[in-house]
Amino acid sequence: FxxxxxxxxxxxxxxxxxxxxxxxxxxxxxxxxxxxxxxxxxxxxxxxxxxxxxxxxxxxxxxxxxxxxxxxxxxxxxxxxxxxxxxxxxxxxxxxxxxxxxxxxxxxxxxxxxxxxxxxxxxxxxxxxNLPSLAEIFPDKFMDKSLFARAREESNLVEINQREPIEIPRDYTASDLDHEHRVAYFREDLGINLHHWHWHLVYPHDGPRSIVQKDRRGELFYYMHQQVLARFNMERLCNNLARVKRFINWREPIEEGYFPKLDSLTASRNWPPRFNNSKLSDIYREIDNMKFDIQDLERWRDRVFAAIHSGTVVDGDGKFVELSESRGIDILGNILESSVLSTNRNMYGDIHNLGHVAIALCHDPEGKHLETFSIMGDTATAMRDPIFYRWHGFIDDLFQEHKNTLPRYTTQQLGYSGVRVTLLEVQTDKTQIKNKLFTFWQQSDVDLSRGLDFTPRGPVLARFTHLQHRPFTYKIMVENTGSPRMGTCRIFMAPKFDERSLPMLLRDQKNFFVELDKFTVNLKTGKNTITRKSAESSVTIPFEKTFRNLDNQRPAAGVQLEQFNYCGCGWPQHMLICKGTSEGYACQLFVMISDFKDDRVEDNNQGDNRCADAVSYCGIRNKMYPDKRSMGFPFDRQPREGVDTIEQFLTPNMRIVDVAVHHTNTTVRPGVILEDN
Ligand code: CUO
CATH class of the missing domain: 1.20.1370.10 (Hemocyanin, N-terminal domain)
Known part of the structure; x- marks a missing residue:
């Protein structure tokens, strides 16, 4: 590599x-x-x-x-x-x-x-x-181009042990005159972009069927990207921005421009920018052997809508396949992405992938200028661009359209008889502070030397600034009036108010609920106290897997790479919660204990549990997805008739609590132990 x-x-x-x-x-x-x-x-x-x-x-x-x-x-x-x-x-x-x-x-x-x-x-x-970090092999996909000249200078002039990390300023891609720039720290986060690259590596949409065909991969395509949107929307709300506007009219100019300021070290073309108010055009590029019209995208979209409303898709032989309650979303995921598992690519096309392409090539749709695609064309860079979220907002809307046709969960499906949650709170570690979470900025280093081909050799570090939070612990008390049994503990968080500071209605808020954790619990008869640390989250990979601790983990001579446990798929732990605001951003934390016998998956495969940090968004290698419920349960469908708010939605096995996320605008140095701040 x-x-x-x-x-x-x-x-x-x-x-x-x-x-x-x-x-x-x-x-x-x-x-x-x-x-x-x-x-x-x-x-x-x-x-x-x-x-x-x-x-x-x-x-x-x-x-x-x-x-x-x-x-x-x-x-x-x-x-x-x-x-x-x-x-x-x-x-x-x-x-x-x-x-x-x-x-x-x-x-x-x-x-x-x-x-x-x-x-x-x-x-x-x-x-x-274990794979090395892509940020080390192709640093040019992750950092400011001016860095490389400085890196060259540093490595040419300075002895290895005297080299200093090269700092990447936090605000290099735009100024605050551009409102979207307020959430650039999220879009341009190294860990988030690495997660996205790894997710698409684990779930390739093309290639031998044996590696594409994974349990519920189409559904996971929907769920992982839905959660990215939920997280981004929450981040926007706490930065005084309205939620993402879906990109639905493809004839309209795209308001948001983006200038990535990345420089390709290995390709002869750089990453082109997109100017404000650019428009999409039909794509006809002989150099890429590719031709499609916006009208093709529109036709496919209309067919998918028609399929959703009729509840069936048509396969290649003209046979109807039901978009059923349990399998429909998985089928749709593969159709929309699309993957080689699509029921019928002739009929439903390749909407999501070619949308990425149309946006990525809007500056040179016919290849007249011999230009190549912009960052929307690469899974390692796409999430940096504001349009990514608007495009996926449209894709998610199609999925939601299908979800809206499904029967609503009854209180019986949601409840767990005999199980009552009597307390939910969250405490910042090493303090007595309850139901307040704290975020700040932290710096971390990445070694560029794997990806730089100039001499002399030896490590050259780039220093990033990223969001971080103080670790915290959930405390959940559960009363079980039945015999000892098992449950699945599901923890979510969402904003409490909308853009106008009005309480959110659940039909809206359900799409904002961000999964924070999910784990199995054993309930004894009587009172149970469950504690769980933020670092144990089932959606994240540990901080050290995004930013290796360079001093401790550099392989000594003779040590093989496989001793690193580097499984890159997973949301970065440092982005587990939103940034919040200085006065404290109002959120609602939600917990549910569901009945394990409805969640359990029978799977005798051994699987590979070493990479099982982030199962909620990434699954487990060589195993079935470990939760039988629909992904996003219980928020994946509209609430039952007569339920308008989260409070009305609760059954005794659920509970909510108000939590405020406080942000301090200070930056701590690399390796500072977080709990001591
Ligand atoms: Cu992950 Cu559009 O699927 O980027």
Missing amino acids: DRPTEPVFVPKGDNEVFVVPEEYLTDRFKPLGSGLTDRVGGGAKKITVKKISLPDLSLPMQLDRRAKFSLFIPSHRKMAARLIEVFMGMRNLEDFESAAVYTRDRLNPHLYTYALSVAIYHRPDTKDL
Whole structure:
């Protein structure tokens, strides 16, 4: 993975180098002969690469080495699917390694890194390997371009042990004259963007069916992105912005411009900006082998609406498939995204992916200027752009349209007879403060050196500023009048008031509820006290997995990468709650204990629990989604007749409490122990 544009036989670390068969060299290097292949500094470990019969790479080779790669562009998608197939098809680890070495110098580095990551994640013999952070391999997708010149200066002039981290200012992409900039810290957060890249890596929409077909992947596409919107909306409300306006009229100019200020280190084209009031056009780009009209998108959208209202979709043979209460959302997810599991791509098209493309290419829809796509075209960067949320607002609206047709949950389905929640509170750790949460800014460092191909080598750190919160603990008291039994504890939080400071109606508020945690509890007869720490959340990955603690976790010489437990899918812990306001932002915390016998999933697969930090948004590798209820339960449907507020919605096994989120505008240095602030 390291230094993706350098030839593979150049030593990557201090301690190892690949020795490749001569025919693995590209045409440029072949004449230089075998001397090249074992050109190593003293003492480095040589890894001899096995000669295998070479796979047919003609398809993925069509993408230029210096082009950009987008999972949303159909022709790129096919190339990636082919390369994944090649990697997945290698019979053993040695052959896989050999194929990876051979392809690396021939293929586009972005395409290569994506396909290699998917293969490592899905192959049984590499599942123990952990992927390096994409922010380290392609730092140019995550940080300000001015940084790289400074990094070059630092690494050329300053000895390794005297180097200082290069600070990235918090406000580099825009000024507060642009209202949307108030939530730039959310959109541009490193951890959030890494989560999104990893999610799409774990749930590829194309490639061999064996890796695409995962339990409820279409539903998870809906739920994960719905939660991103809920979180973003909450963040907007506490920054005095109205909720996201869905992007529904594609003929209208897009009000929000965005200038990413990212610079591509590896491609010959940079990330183009989008000016205010840009308009979409029909796409006809021979260079990408791609042609579609806005009208195609509209036609597909109308067909999906019609399908939702009739309760059925039509498959490729003209047969009706019911959008049932339990399976409908999963079917729709695959249709809308779309994935290769779509019931009928001819009929329902490829709405979400091509929407990303139309937006990403609105500055050069016909390729006249030889420009390439903007950040909306890459899953590692798309969430930086305000339009991402407006586009997904439209996509989510289609899902909600389907959810609105489903029967409402009855009190019987929501309740848990004999179980009553008698107390819910949350306490900031190491204080006596109850029902107040605290946020502030923190700095963290990322090592850029894997991704920078200039010498001299050695770590070069970039220093980010991101939101952080003081850890807290939930306390829940439950009375059980029955025999000992199990329950699922579901914790959500939502804003209490809308944009006009009026109490929210539940039919609105339900879409704002952000999942904070979900876990199984054992209830004994009588009184039970449940405590749970914010860091244990089932939606997040620990802070250290987003920002590795560089001093403690840098691999010592000889230590293999697999000793890092780096499973990147999961919302970053430092973004678990919204920023709040200085005077305290009013939220409602909600807890529900549901009946475990309705939640339990029978799954005898061993699975892989090491990457199971963020199961709510990412599932568990090689296992079924561990909760039988609809994702988002109990807020995934309209409330029952006569229920207007969350208070009226409650059954005895639920409880709410008012919580205020307070923000202090101070910044703490890296590694400061949070509880002591
Ligand atoms: Cu994750 Cu639009 O699906 O980006």
